[in-house]
Structures are given as structure tokens and as C-alpha cells.
Amino acid sequence: MPLIESLHAREILDSRGNPTLEVKVTLSGGVTGIASCPSGASTGTFEARELRDDDASRYRGKGVLHAVANVNGRLAASLHGQRVDNQRELDALLNFLDGTPTKAHLGANATLAVSLACARAAAQYHHIPLYLYLGGSNAHVLPVPMFNVVNGGAHAKGGTDVQEYKIIPIGAPTFSEALRYGSEIYHVLGDVLISRGYGSSIGDEGGYVPGVTSNEEVLTLLMEAIELAGYAAGTDVAIGVDPAANAFRHGEEYLLRLDSQTLSSEELISYWTGWLDRYPIISLEDPLADDDWAGFASMTKSLGDRVQIVGDDLFVTNPAFIRRGIEEKCCNCALIKPNQIGTMTETLDAAAIALHAGYACMVSHRSGETLDTGIADLAVALNCGQIKAGSPIRGERVAKYNRLLEIEHELGETAKYAGSSAFRPTTEIDAR
Ligand code: PGA
Numbered sequence: 392m393p394l395i396e397s398l399h400a401r402e403i404l405d406s407r408g409n410p411t412l413e414v415k416v417t418l419s420g421g422v423t424g425i426a427s428c429p430s431g432a433s434t435g436t437f438e439a440r441e442l443r444d445d446d447a448s449r450y451r452g453k454g455v456l457h458a459v460a461n462v463n464g465r466l467a468a469s470l471h472g473q474r475v476d477n478q479r480e481l482d483a484l485l486n487f488l489d490g491t492p493t494k495a496h497l498g499a500n501a502t503l504a505v506s507l508a509c510a511r512a513a514a515q516y517h518h519i520p521l522y523l524y525l526g527g528s529n530a531h532v533l534p535v536p537m538f539n540v541v542n543g544g545a546h547a548k549g550g551t552d553v554q555e556y557k558i559i560p561i562g563a564p565t566f567s568e569a570l571r572y573g574s575e576i577y578h579v580l581g582d583v584l585i586s587r588g589y590g591s592s593i594g595d596e597g598g599y600v601p602g603v604t605s606n607e608e609v610l611t612l613l614m615e616a617i618e619l620a621g622y623a624a625g626t627d628v629a630i631g632v633d634p635a636a637n638a639f640r641h642g643e644e645y646l647l648r649l650d651s652q653t654l655s656s657e658e659l660i661s662y663w664t665g666w667l668d669r670y671p672i673i674s675l676e677d678p679l680a681d682d683d684w685a686g687f688a689s690m691t692k693s694l695g696d697r698v699q700i701v702g703d704d705l706f707v708t709n710p711a712f713i714r715r716g717i718e719e720k721c722c723n724c725a726l727i728k729p730n731q732i733g734t735m736t737e738t739l740d741a742a743a744i745a746l747h748a749g750y751a752c753m754v755s756h757r758s759g760e761t762l763d764t765g766i767a768d769l770a771v772a773l774n775c776g777q778i779k780a781g782s783p784i785r786g787e788r789v790a791k792y793n794r795l796l797e798i799e800h801e802l803g804e805t806a807k808y809a810g811s812s813a814f815r816p817t818t819e820i821d822a823r
Pocket residue numbers: 430431432433434435545554633635703755756757758759
């Protein structure tokens with residue numbers, strides 16, 4: 392039986408240069424599993440708690456030495472001798488030891504790194520890849536990658552109000568071809584921006600930060616780059632947008648600074664509808680703030696059969712919030728970010744609940760990333776057909792895409808690229 396011998400956590404840096412944890416699990420026979428935890432900047436109000444030291448003398452308060460100590464002390468002692476390949480039992484133990492609904496005591500950054508490191512060690516012990524360990528023998532669907540090629544909001548100071556503009560190669564025949572489409576368009580877009588005098592600064596997820604004069608202008612630039620690169624906008628390559636509307640919510644209204652507009656919830660829905668009328672947008676994430684459940688329900692009713700409406704900050708990968716979304720018919724896709732909830736089991740539960748009700752699921756990175764590629768395996772494990780991991784540049788982003796290339800190669804003939812079938816907008820949410 393594969394038993395846990397030791398746990399060891401260290402403080403490392405994420406892609407923004409802020410501390411995070413890396414955890415190594417060693418089994419009694421010497422097999423190891425290593426994992427690290429990413430970190431968000433535009434976080435949902437109800438995400439599990441990322442434990443930071445708040446000691447201003449180190450890393451401007453962002454150190455994670457307490458979370459590291461929680462792993463090396465309490466968790467190492469409690470998990471010693473536990474079976475590593477019963478993920479549900481291990482994660483239940485992590486929850487029990489934490490004792491809070493938000494992992495506030497141990498830190499979700501600590502629990503997630505431990506949970507994922509254990510899954511890796513177990514997969515290693517059984518000589519199977521992580522996607523098969525997490526998903527079972529039917530895991531074979533390569534997700535459509537959504538490349539966040541223009542960054543704004545909390546990921547790019549001075550950029551657009553809208554946080555993410557993504558290109559989505561739905562018409563590619565394979566994942567590797569999708570990656571090529573994405574890389575080519577990314578570079579053509581760079582040339583277009585230079586030719587317009589828009590500079591070449593880059594945001595946290597590797598996307599450009601052009602000095603546009605409206606939020607909508609970016610969409611015209613994307614259309615141009617897609618066509619210039621030789622692809623048909625809408626059929627080969629579609630567009631996704633993540634406004635991350637929490638960031639521009641002011642009181643009861645939404646303030647689009649770049650457009651000099653202040654809008655109500657209903658007016659903002661009309662604003663997005665205009666975009667859907669003019670551009671091939673197939674995915675719209677957090678178009679409203681995360682307390683605007685009524686707005687989400689109204690929008691899903693009116694637009695849910697036209698576009699994928701994704702709950703990120705709204706659902707925070709939390710089974711309870713996703714259940715509420717199902718009851719109130721909010722959104723038709725759930726974003727899946729393991730560190731929003733803090734264990735792999737709860738992440739898998741969140742996705743299962745969403746998929747069962749007829750939602751799509753999109754696995755996602757965070758704006759502060761590490762070289763950990765666990766989300767690539769998770770996307771294949773879920774057969775959910777969608778992943779967003781940033782631009783096709785920067786080590787921490789391409790690590791995920793390169794891992795998917797590796798999985799595609801490993802699966803060979805049995806690999807299936809999700810393509811446009813991953814996007815089936817619906818208002819038929821099943822609240823059974
Ligand atoms: P975050 O943003 O990782 O900074 O929270 C990503 C997103 O909003 O999807």
C-alpha cells in the first residue's frame with residue numbers, strides 16, 4: 392500500500408514574483424509527488440482563503456511562511472502513514488484539520504498544494520499519468536485552449552476595463568493545431584498593435600496591453616489579427632471575453648472608465664448584447680459582479696442559448712455556490728480553479744455537479760502562476776473540453792499548453808480534440 396512518509400513545503404515565487412508554496416510528498420517506498428499553488432489578483436469575494444503572513448518586513452506582507460509551517464508541522468504529522476491513493480479520504484482529513492468553511496486556518500494555498508502533490512505521488516506510484524489517475528480510463532478529450540491575448544483590468548495597470556480578450560481556435564482539427572493557430576495570431580496581433588503605435592507592453596497573463604480608446608476597439612483588433620493570420624473569424628477562431636465585472640462595480644452601478652459610461656446591471660447586459668451582435672463571441676465570463684445573482688439569472692434567460700456565460704467569481708469553484716447557480720438558473724458554464732476551493736476532491740465535485748446539471752466547465756489557471764501543470768491534466772481528466780491558461784507565451788503559461796501537447800502525443804489515436812462541440816450554450820439547466 393502506498394503510504395505517506397513525509398510532507399515538506401517550501402516558499403517559492405510565482406510568476407508575479409510573489410511567494411507561494413511548493414509541497415513535496417514522499418511515500419514510504421521513496422516515490423514522490425511535487426505540486427505548487429497559483430494565486431489570483433481579481434479574486435472572487437467568497438474564494439477559499441489564501442494564507443499570507445501579513446508581516447510587512449517580508450515580501451510586503453505576502454510571505455507564506457505560516458502556510459509552509461502548517462504543512463511541515465500539523466499536516467506532516469497528521470498525514471504520516473495515511474494511504475496516499477484515497478484522494479477523497481485525504482482531502483476530508485485536510486478539511487477536518489482545517490475546521491473552517493474557507494480553509495482560513497491552514498490556508499487553501501497550503502491544502503491545495505498538499506492535495507495535488509498527493510495525487511501526483513499516487514499517480515506516480517501506480518505508474519499512470521495524472522489525468523488518468525484523476526479522471527479514470529476514459530479521460531481522452533483534449534480541451535480547446537482559450538488564449539488571453541489582450542490583458543486589462545487587475546492584470547494590466549492602465550489597460551482596458553475588461554480583463555481578458557481571448558481567441559478560441561474552435562475550428563482546429565487537433566489540440567496541437569489549435570496551439571499553432573493561437574501562437575500565429577498572437578504574433579500577428581503584436582505586429583498590428585505596433586503598426587498602430589500601441590506599444591508592446593504585456594500583462595500578467597502574457598497578453599498585450601494596447602493603449603486603445605475604448606473597450607470595444609480591442610475586438611476590432613482581434614478580428615483583424617485573426618483574418619490577417621489567415622483564419623476565418625467565427626468558424627476557425629472565435630472570441631471569448633472575461634470582463635471580471637467585480638473590478639468596475641461601483642455601488643449599484645458599473646463604471647466603464649475607458650468608455651466614460653456608468654451603467655446599471657440591465658444596461659450592462661445590453662452593452663454585452665451589442666458585442667454579441669457585432670463579434671463572434673462564444674464565451675462571456677463574469678459579465679456582472681459576483682453579488683448580482685438576479686442579473687446573472689436575467690442574462691442567462693435572455694442570452695444563455697446564444698453564448699456561454701461563465702461563472703468564475705460568482706461560483707468560486709464551490710459546490711454550494713454552483714448548486715445555488717443551478718437552482719436560480721445562473722450561467723451555463725462553471726469556471727474550475729482548484730485553488731479557489733483548496734482540494735482536488737472538492738474541485739472534482741464542483742465540476743461533476745456542474746456537468747451533471749448540463750453546464751459546461753472550463754478549467755483555468757490564475758494570473759499568478761507557477762510551472763505546475765496540474766490544470767492541464769485536470770482538463771483532460773474531466774473530458775470537459777475547455778481550458779484557459781493565458782497567452783501562448785511565458786514559461787508558466789506555455790508549461791500548461793506544452794503538457795497538453797505531451798498528453799495528446801501520449802494518447803495518440805485515442806486523443807479527441809473537443810473543438811466547437813465543447814461550446815453548447817443552453818438555458819436548459821437541470822435543477823434535479
Ligand atoms: P485571477 O483572474 O487569477 O487574477 O483571479 C483570472 C480570472 O478572473 O479568470
